[in-house]
Amino acid sequence: MKNKITIVILAMLLVVGCAQIPTQQFVQYKKAFNELNKVQEDILLDFDQALKKQKEVSEDDENIGPSSPYPDTLQGLKTSATEPDVIEVRRLAMLTINRYNDVLTKLVEGKSIEDVKTTTEGLVKTIGKFVEIAEGAGVPGIGSAINAAKILAGKFEELRLRKEFKKAVREGVPAVYAILDFVKEDLSDHYTARFTIAQSERLLIVEEITNNVINLNILFSNHSIPPDTANIQGIKVIEKDINSHLKPVSGELNQDEYPYKLEYGTGNIPAYTILIDLQVTQIVSEIESLSKKYNQNVTQVNSIGSVLIQDAKLIEKTKIALNTLVNALDKPLDIGVIAEEILDTAFNVKREFEAFRAAQ
């Protein structure tokens, strides 16, 4: 009888002994996701800005002539009202993964194990009292029986949690994976949106620059060499200045024209004066400021590009961590740890049963 009980206990514990959750792999996945989630918030804000700019560009193009403050058809009004918010849906997707991770965390934490133990203790205690009143005497070793029941109930709850975790991972991971893939695909379009807007702004800067150079040329060619050069900038100095300001833009300027050459006009034309010189100074200063704007534009696009590349890497990292977690579900867990745990628990249950039997 004694051996039979021991075999039954060990057999039960062998079943529940496998009730382990790949906690380490889950923690790694959660860490990777949290890292991604933090960055994603800023990325979505920037994406929102880019999409708003896109709408401005499209509306600018459509609004030729006077515009109406409301759509001219009910269909137009309906479309704008029911259109799902692109950014909101993406935020919601990340929030849903967060909620899903929280549920998995609760299963990993296994707080319900203690609840089950308490409930079991309550029932066994009541049954013990029942027997005590019916028999007219206390049940010997009831404390040990309660402990044994608690250990087993706890282990069975662990098994349930493990099964629930496995089910939740198997059913939820394909959706998480697909969401992460969509978020990654978004990055490419996010860059295209930013790049397209920036490219348009950059080309308009180049247009303004060459326009200013044209104006500068006109000013010089419409005036002859000043008779008095005192208080007037040297033409070669101005030439050197603008060419040096425009060095970062040079790749986009006509190579037969840049570096620019400035020349006074000839013939019966007015001479170059201090007043003209002031206008020239203004134009040179405008060229300098446009060149700075050009540099900012290039830096901005390169920066957002780097951020998006980093984000793509984080998504890949999260996907790898998720894959590792899924694989860990089927992998035989560290048998040494399991064996140790089984033996440990089996010993505890057996000890409680022995104490229970001894008290009979």
Add this chain to the structure above:
Amino acid sequence: MTATEKSVKEIYDEGILEIQKIFGSIKSTRKQRDAAKQTLKDLTAMLLAYTIKKVEDRTALLSGLIVELNQVIESVRIKPPYTGTVDGLTKIANKALGLLSQEKKKLI
């Protein structure tokens, strides 16, 4: 890159190259510049509209995935399903215990 995406990008790139030539030269005429500005606006709007369409198409699919994941979340049983039953049993046993005590007192 899909065929449509490729052709949209090719049209855009070719147009931008021409605009770049006009804007980058001090010999371009005012008329050329104005035409290039309008083309730049059109090309920018075209590529952005195409990009935003792709993002919007993905939004619908994402909404479906959110629903799917929420269903998984709802189906997960964090609390053990049988603790309620055990609690119920304990309550019944406690009631029976009370009755048994009373009956026993009456017998004594």
